[in-house]
Amino acid sequence: MGDLLQTLITVISVGSLYALIALGYTMVYGILKFINFAHSDVVVIGAWTSFTTAAVLLPRLGVTPTEAPWWAAAGVLMLAMVVCGLVGFCVERFAYRPLRGAPRLNVLITAIGVSLFFQNFGQLKYEVLKPDGPGKPAMSLPFGAQPQGMPRLVGSRALNDATVSRGTLAGVDGAVVRLSEGVSLEERRQYSIRVTPAGAPRAIEAMVVAPAGRYEPGQDLRVGFMPAGAAPGSAYALVRSARVPIQLVDVAIVATAGLLMVLLQLLVYRTKFGMAMRAVSFNTTTASLMGVAVNRVISLTFVLGTSLAAAAGFLYSLKYVTLQQTAHQGWVLLGLKAFVAAVVGGIGNIQGAVLGGFLIAFVEQFGARYISSDLRDVYVFGVLILVLLLRPTGILGSTVREKV
């Protein structure tokens, strides 16, 4: 039961990332009828831009990344979206627009070229800011070939664990906490202690390593390590970990992705621009006869799609904090799976991309958990083959025909 819920949580979290990326593929396909293979590389640029902002720029602004308030994280996200939006604009303007009207194969090959360019360009390393004291790493643009650790902008803690005891640190001796409230620790449950050092915005967590049993007030409890800055008098909370922890980072991912998808839905179905977008996707020529500046709509579609990709890159790096270099196969697979999601849902269809994202995540995560995790990629592409055989237009895709 716990496993099932845990897997479901992962499905929702990972699925919303796939969905965000799939939206970009599907929007561009909807309008230009070609697959922008450079789209997944924009996700990577989004992730690395987030890293650069969070790990290098925030410290120089006097914000410690791991203790950053929520608006600093939001700022990192916004900047990544703006940067990638610009990248998307330029890619369309300088790589794809000159080929408007050329055979689709030419554009496709160009897209692969753009993708390779980003993968390799991203590994160049030019330090533009020197390392500046501890915790202030160098800034390299582009990003270099070494993996980097994304700072945890969102604390790695579960939302649904239970506080079983509270107090102030009466005395700290090594990694030992003196309890001011009595507590019973159960067998086979994990406990942690959360200490908020004076002046720190966020609690720091340490695992409790004391054996199960009854502890009276004044008794000492061993923890894994004592957080730096935890002085006598600091507040603490003793926390029992949830059996199925809902991680804050997953909540942040789902909430952010959900908000962006709702905004996109409103934009596409409730605004004049969205209507123009849908008109262009069906018939470019007629849309231009209605006064729609088609090129502007195409540009904006790219900007929208790539900024969603940036958000996905940012959120991905919050959950999987090891950032690989830009040509790493993990990124390629992430992009491919999102592309599969778009195709499975029905390419060109916005709801389809979202549905496909969750479906792919479902198949991948459940297959990995209950069958074999070595085959996780196989499940995804297996679904693709099945859908292409049974319903080539995708689940929600349809071929709309004009009546003559």
Place this chain on the structure above:
Amino acid sequence: MLDVSNLKVSYGAVQALHGVSLRVEKGQIVTLIGSNGAGKTTTLRAISGLLKCSADRVAFEGRELRGMPPHEIVRLGVAQAPEGRGIFANLSVNENLEMGAFIRNDVDRVRQDKKEVFELFPRLKERLAQNAGTLSGGEQQMLAIARALLTRPRLLLLDEPSLGLAPQIVQTIFKVIREINQAGTTILLVEQNAHMALKVAHRAYVLEVGRVAMEGDAKELAKSDQVRKAYLGGH
């Protein structure tokens, strides 16, 4: 109002128009008839800015249209209901009409204009929320004309409005074309149905393989032997 002189268009190596000249006077219906491949649609698409062309002059109310993109030409007051109707089948009927009003910001006037359009085509009002792809051919044609009208054109370009429609619906469409014209909109009508077109039009041009073969008063042309033989099925 519209003054086209020596219009030439090529598709790759194939020249489709070899110097077409035509004039449309304000308030008139002018028709462009001719057989398949004569260059009628090409002429309209060139005027609307959809095709690259060379010409001595393509002037609307004295303004040169050559080199202007289609989305700017429609803002000058030249609307086109394209061949094959160009309905946005993924949009509702209402959204299709809203696309017609895309260039406008006068919300109240648009609402008023929609009402007037519904008087011309009552069927559309019943189908507002429906997906436009589900309309019948005749209804789609009505929608295409209604949508073009919502741009508030001074010159309306109609490309084969009778194509593929049942005779009864063709009658309705032509009746409406006349009404639109009487309400003050100038019309350039491209038609294969020369019989109907010559009936409603004031002036007519006959296109043959990219050239104007004949031109003149529509009623006069309808009487001429040549036109009767070639386009009206007469003897």
